[in-house]
Amino acid sequence: MPGRDHPPCHDPSEQLARLRRVCRQRSVSVYRDQALYLQILRDELLSATRQALYRLISDVDPLRFRELGETARQGFHAAVDRLVQRCSVLLTVEQLRLLVDQMRQENRRRQARASRGMLEQLAKQSEVSEEAADTSPRQEASGSIELSLASPLDNDQPFRPITGPQEPERSETADADSGADPADLDVLRSLFQLAGEALDHPSPDPTLSTYPVHPREDRDSGLLPSQPDALGLWMEGFDQAMDRRLRNLSHAVNVQLLRSGLASTLLPVTLLEAVLRGQMETQPAASNLLRLHLPIAVGEMEQGMDVLCLLLRTSELEFDSHRLRRVRRRLREHQREVHTMVRQQRHWERRCLDREALSHWQSPSEPKLPPENGD
Template identity: 40%
Template sequence: MSEPSDAIDLPGQLQTLTRQLTASNQELYRHVALYLQVLRQVLPQRVQQACFHLATQVHPQRYAELPEERRRQLLGQINELVSRCSSLLTVEQLVILASQISREHLRRERHERQQLLEELSWDGESPNHSPEPEPLPPGSVQIAMAPPLTGGSFLMAALAGGAEAGPDDASADDEVADEDNDGDAQDQSEDEELDDEEEPASPGDRSLWQAGRLPEDPEQVLRWMDGMELALGRRLRNLSHAINVELLRGGVSRSLLPVSLLDAVLDGQLETMAAPANLMRLPLPFGASRSPQAHAMAVLLRPVELELEEPRLRTCRRRLQQHRQEVRRMAQQFRRLQRRSRIHQAEQLWLQDIRPPSIPSD
């Protein structure tokens, strides 16, 4: 059985590819840092434009009726939120948040697996089980009256709370508004705080999110880039929600869309109507007889819209996309070399195992 001429050099090829990846990681870090730098520069203006449209085009009467001191306080609070968010838009801060999001996903997956196992092992009895119903005739189908999902009713209730009230409508109940604010706005400023009982990260996750270092495996680098995108989206979503809370407190808007709805829009689970950049207009599926055009409108900052508005961000994004393609090519080559290395190792072990055992000489 002949051995490929380049099989012996497989470890050297893998080391060469790793050195190339390590060198390109420095360039990737600069690309991400530059993107975030430009984003911090343009974010205040983009937020101001979105809030300007809501205050002057959507709710002009409400904004005009506010006292001057209250208007100034509102703008000051929004600027403070943008400043606090901008201080967290750095590579180091996003790495921390990306690590936490990764652990959140891991914890959620484990919880879902545990629920599935409990459902599969359920014996059909519960502590307060009711008497068994009478057997149905053969061929009958029993239809459960309980809804299969609880998200639908929650969605309708959330949309009902998020409907834009007309100028003559009564304002939202202050107690309900305060409860929404205190429950959701905390996510913006304390996003990096997790439970003390949170499950530890896996070794692969710890190596992926080491402070000040990028992974030395191209597959892990791609995961790193994806995690940073998730963290950036989370920061902008939190800022959007906090701004919407301040608009509610300031009296410009009279409704608040929960974070879950913002996430549903960002994930493409809900269709939205046309709206200016960095704003979201969500159609409401009820009340057609009273208001055919009923909708909810709120601030929603998204990287793609910020990039469309800012050429410098588009340039940074194009560089990141090009770098991703290069890392993906390295990952494919890395997998091929690893497979060939494993095959070569297995072949060597096979040849070793089929050799007849040596007979010790007397």
């Protein structure tokens, strides 16, 4: 019967509520393991950084460090310790959660700038096509005769070379190809304008915030999200934020190496980010070190040069630490469970929408008639 109630085991609302309860329990375990991972990372970060610096200095030029005075060496070690301590303070679940929000806001602003740039480019193309349409001469039909009262002798160049008209025809063809249909340009412009407005003014709806479904009580309590999809996004953002912290620390230490005279080159942050994303090919190097071959001719090195710098990565830190590997295995198990819950959540959300649509279809709302004057 279409009007009978669903049993509890097949009720989408009950299943979604059960998923929220299970996800809330899972989020407590995820929070505990993430906090333990960060605690181990804070404990081992200084020793891993010092070991990587020792390998870097030994590989580049060990005499440079020996030539430094005792005061300079102590100052270098103190500066590195301060940088590591400053980074360790920011390696907490709460601080990384704030960084995840900042990174996603940066992505929204970057998308908004790209949308505005595309919109401006479409506007310029539209203006160029309109100007070309206004200034282009009227095309005459082939074989038509032009009648004029002007004498042919008034023309300074009555005879033109045979190859002369080919160039303007080519330019006219290029203009015709470059100018798109104004209707298509208007449609694209309106689409990009709507996208830019949506990115510039984010909706206050919690379903469109940093996490897709993130109840306000969860955000205020300081705990992790209780929805499976939001918890999955947080676990992905956790790793990205941790990589961002370690990348910034690596760049700061590389700057300190350059100031102390222990390094002669400095790679920009964009190159470090490209390496973390796997967009650049690297050369073999020790743990937490980065060796890049730059095809830049410098002096006698016409074939390019190799640059060696510090780049702390979670994968290599875990390779050197069995404690981090153990916690990472538990985090991956949590991630697999959360992905399973996300698939279940999407299934029951579709079932809930189908049931709502079916109820509206079977019992349409009748329009209310205005009361008669006699009533």
